[in-house]
Amino acid sequence: MADPTGFPLKDNATHDATHSATEHYERYSALMMAPFVTEVIEAADLFPGAQVLDLACGTGFVARAAAAQVGPTGHVAAADLLEGMLRIAARNAPRMYPDIEFTQAPADKLPYPDNSFDAVLCQQGIQFFPDLDAALTEAARITRPGGRFTATAWTPPADRSPYFAAQLKAVTEHGTPEEEARFAASLSYPADRLTAALTTAGFNDITTREVTFAIAFPDVAGFAAGYLAAVPWGQSIEEAGGPARFTEAAETIREALATHTSPDGSATLPFTSTVVTATR
Numbered sequence: 001m002a003d004p005t006g007f008p009l010k011d012n013a014t015h016d017a018t019h020s021a022t023e024h025y026e027r028y029s030a031l032m033m034a035p036f037v038t039e040v041i042e043a044a045d046l047f048p049g050a051q052v053l054d055l056a057c058g059t060g061f062v063a064r065a066a067a068a069q070v071g072p073t074g075h076v077a078a079a080d081l082l083e084g085m086l087r088i089a090a091r092n093a094p095r096m097y098p099d100i101e102f103t104q105a106p107a108d109k110l111p112y113p114d115n116s117f118d119a120v121l122c123q124q125g126i127q128f129f130p131d132l133d134a135a136l137t138e139a140a141r142i143t144r145p146g147g148r149f150t151a152t153a154w155t156p157p158a159d160r161s162p163y164f165a166a167q168l169k170a171v172t173e174h175g176t177p178e179e180e181a182r183f184a185a186s187l188s189y190p191a192d193r194l195t196a197a198l199t200t201a202g203f204n205d206i207t208t209r210e211v212t213f214a215i216a217f218p219d220v221a222g223f224a225a226g227y228l229a230a231v232p233w234g235q236s237i238e239e240a241g242g243p244a245r246f247t248e249a250a251e252t253i254r255e256a257l258a259t260h261t262s263p264d265g266s267a268t269l270p271f272t273s274t275v276v277t278a279t280r
């Protein structure tokens with residue numbers, strides 16, 4: 001069977017007996033995702049009463065922010081392939097808005113009627129879809145005419161996002177060539193490929209731009225280990241080499257970021273993402 005995702009996070013991490021991999025994802029990704037969530041929400045131009053889908057929602061950062069924007073007369077749906085992500089998303093969903101409707105579904109086969117949404121949002125998900133054209137065609141089908149599609153995808157790391165460059169070094173040195181290739185591919189999604197796929201899918205007025213945020217890590221070494229346990233390439237290092245190799249990989253990240261790190265272990269690092277918008 002074809003691999004249904006480029007982000008095959010298993011929810012049975014051995015790294016930490018008390019927290020699942022998706023709990024790690026929620027805890028550690030939050031820091032780097034936060035400013036990009038705000039960026040996606042602003043770019044999508046949400047309004048009170050809007051019908052919104054968070055596609056590849058993960059643990060629901062964007063869905064939660066969208067719920068606050070659309071208010072009690074709006075509705076937020078959120079879909080992801082991984083049951084483990086949705087379990088954490090449902091646990092963290094706010095109670096002061098109408099319930100976010102979480103659904104387990106692949107991006108290229110979504111269980112929503114045609115023209116269901118005013119906005120489809122996808123933060124750091126498109127680079128993991130095995131068939132981008134099929135997924136965007138599906139996104140176009142469920143977006144009403146005049147509705148918006150907004151997505152983010154990390155730009156290549158070496159010069160733009162030192163954290164990902166360091167993590168890629170760790171995966172290269174301690175992981176398998178397959179995981180290295182999978183992770184590297186997720187960091188190099190070209191904007192023109194996205195533009196072409198959105199055009200083919202039937203979207204118009206396509207814009208792409210790059211945004212950079214500086215993110216402050218109080219304890220960059222602690223973060224490196226926690227976040228590595230929350231991504232498939234980190235899991236595979238531990239599966240293949242055990243806890244010792246996992247610790248070595250986290251140490252590789254720490255060392256690669258040494259020139260960015262203060263004596264107290266903190267670091268402020270830039271992260272750059274492409275933001276794409278389109279109109280149905």
Ligand SMILES: C[S@@+](CC[C@H](N)C(=O)[O-])C[C@H]1O[C@@H](n2cnc3c(N)ncnc32)[C@H](O)[C@@H]1O
Nearest residue numbers: 005056057058080081082106107123124125128
């Ligand atoms: C890096 S995470 C991003 C999650 C979330 N959007 C966020 O902002 O944190 C990538 C997500 O894409 C989801 N995903 C990957 N392939 C998918 C597919 N084919 N259909 C639906 N979701 C998919 C994964 O399960 C994962 O939750």
